[in-house]
Amino acid sequence: MRRRLGALALAVLLVTAGCVGAPTPQQFEPGGEDPTATGLDPTPTSNPPPDPETDRLGWEDGYWHNETLDVDPSDGLNRSELDAVVARGMARVEAIRGLEFEEPVPVEIIDRATFRNRSLSDSNHSTAQRLHQNVKFEATFFLGEDESAIQQRSANTASAVMGYYAPGNHSITIVSDSGPPLQLNEVTLAQELFHAVQESTFEVSKLSGDTEERHNAKLGIIEGDGNYVDYLYEKRYSEALVMPDGSGGGGGDSSTHLGMLALRLQPYSDGPVFVESIRQQSGWAGVNAVYDRPPESTEQTIHPERYPDNKPRHVIVQDRSGPDWSVPDQGEGAIDYAQFGEGGLYVMLWYPSHVETTERNEVTDVVVPYRHFFRTEDPLDMYNYSHPATTGWAGERLVPYVRNDSAATNETGYVWKIAWESNSDAREFQAAYEELLDYHGASAVEGLSDTYRIDEGKFADAFRVTRSGSTVTIVNAPTVEELDAVHAT
Template sequence: MHRPRLAALFSALLLVVAGCAAPVANPDADADSTADGSADWSWPADPPTDRLGWEAGYWHNESIAVNQSDGLNATEREAFVARTMARVEVIRELEFTEPVPVEVISRAEYRNQSEDESDPFYADWNDQVWEALLLVGEDRTIEDVFDELYGGSVLGYYSPSEDRIVLISNGESPTINRRTLAHELHHALQDQQFGLDETPPTQDGQLAENGLVEGDARYVDRLYEERCAADWECVPRPGGSGSGSGAVDYPVFLTIYTPYSEGPTFVYTLRERGGWAAVNDAYADRPVSTEQILHPRDYPDEKPVEVTIEDRSSAAWTRYDTDPVGDTVGEASIFTMFWKHRAIDRDKLRDDPGAYSAYNYTAGPATGWSGDLVVPYRPASDAEADSNPHARGYVWKTVWDTETDARQFESAYLTRTLKLRLGARLVAEDTYVVDDGPFADAYRVTRRGETVTIVNAPTVEELDDVHARE
């Protein structure tokens, strides 16, 4: 699978990461349960045409004979998938228009799946974006971090290009976690109803749109579990159905987990405003910044400002030939940067999350964000660039709602992160050097009104070569 800026989660695949509508007209008769736990109910004949709450021969509240203790056979899987589709329809008040193939593979198979070769030129560009956030330094690549993270935390995925679901089973016998199944089936439903093929060009845009897409799916799978606890007979979740073991870079995980944590509350807020119709309408006007996801009151009216950076590099340095030339990282990613380096109170991550959120991604130094742009640079000489893979630089311009917001960001970045955590020392006006570690470089940090600009280069002398002072 090809992994772009934020990995396949935001493009080729829609992953579920470990981290109520009225019923259709169908009689719910009280009945005694049989020995295997299923109810001895008599169901009406199949409807003449497809309808909400019925799929492939199964009603949403129909009992099915499924026992996962020895894995699932083909008949059990067919019944489990069909009834779950019917239940997702009832919760979301939308109809599946096509069947959805579901495959179950082991985690070992998932880890061993062949992947497309990534573009080394693009990967180099992307490394500078994550380095600008002070999340992934020069001792690693973001591709390596993603490989470690997704290998152990992915529970399943839906592929819009292939119109199929792949679920990952940790046990030797194939089993299905009902919540994961509901989540991925809802992605298929979203694709059929609204289309999920397009991917925003920036990191913040991808996180924002997935705040809607993943937030909708996570909200639905939560409502599914609530119905299981209240009035639905549900297939027990298999033991060991969580993520597999694997190394996790927690700050990077927090970044990509933003849609799963904050998206459900965003969708819940839309539904509170105007029912499922308001959520459906959002697919025609999708969120464009994580600011809108973290602060639903800002959606849809408050849009980010367009940030541009004039190329003032010398002949020795050049921008990458990418489209777009730079990336927007946004409020959520800035929050995780400050969280990693303890520039904010880490304990507040779990304070006052939204109604359906796991975490609280808001903090003073990241709020008031209005827009940003990171433009990576490399030596103009290919020979020099190839001989020294750490000879890279970037310009990161952030724009804030007010001068106070800009000062707050500048203080958290410069004083509590660069100097306190990374040991940066002042060597000239607005100019700092980090001598050791994965972020060892020269930095120039300047603020003008609501704008803070950070220039990075391997040495102080090269700062002006990357981006000359005005």
């Protein structure tokens, strides 16, 4: 299922969500190239040419891509109006991307409350799966050991998703934050229409990622292409768009975890820049070829020049746990480790600055400065995920460990091994991570090198942080005495 997220717009006193991949429209430079596949004239017209004898790019179901529509979106769209907007949207996606729709795509519009009721489900997850997810997000200092990662992710989804395409039944659902009556955001519709033709052309539902890192890497092309099409769509057809009244917005609310949301937004921000860089080098044909060789890491989309040659390393964590600790078994076919990649490590180091800035109502820097996340010059690149402390990521493996009583006590551990391109990259990350520990109240344990303890709070635990050449290894356990039981030295 391809989901369109609301944009993460953070300010000192206000958190809102809007449209990802839809920066402020900018006009084409005089004489500049129209970066679309067909070069069709986008000038709106109320007198379009006759329907073609056979289907062609830029025309769908009786509507041309630049045809004006007699619809009033302020009172919602009736069935015939929605059908017209959808048909024209399909024609516009074709005109931009040069991919032909082979069949119609059913579209429904629902309100946020209906979508939230569909999304907020914490069922069908085993104890091992819950523990695995909880350990992951405790390791990033996003959630405490008594908080549910699965519930929080569901809450984020319920608040941030603006629309989605379901390949199983080839249908689109748009989530409206306006109304009644429910209003349509045509740019949101455009991306979901693109995901429909993307699936029929490239079968992107087969491009699965089994860790946060691999998932975001694959979304670098999937959502990157979709958001790039959005960007071109809004620029090209800005004079004739069906949009909600007012400023619009996502469904962001107080239940949204901005750290977890920032992690999910990485491919929506860096992906369009990655796609544009490929298109500039080799055209849309080059972008199409990426689906046969999708990005393997978020590093490759944060730094497009590193695609495809700079491949992630295969990192191994040897099991050196004692008899009381084991890796949770998530079932047949499931992996037993996690990865966050360069994008995830960046958010981990930036997130405390967001927390402090929000709580103090003034910009406050902790590890990665608060404003660094928003320091981008490219209108496509909404957020910045590149920082010296995380640049040079080469591979990782985070292995959760639990005891028989972990489900009841929430006491868990992990071994997190992160490889870097150089010794200096590893040292820089280690120093930044130790700043993160210091922020959370960690103190060095007397008589033990590289060992820290957080005595109280939701992250109260013991940590051992070591570096061997270009590799940093973090071991976590409930107490200092249990560090060796999780991973013996």
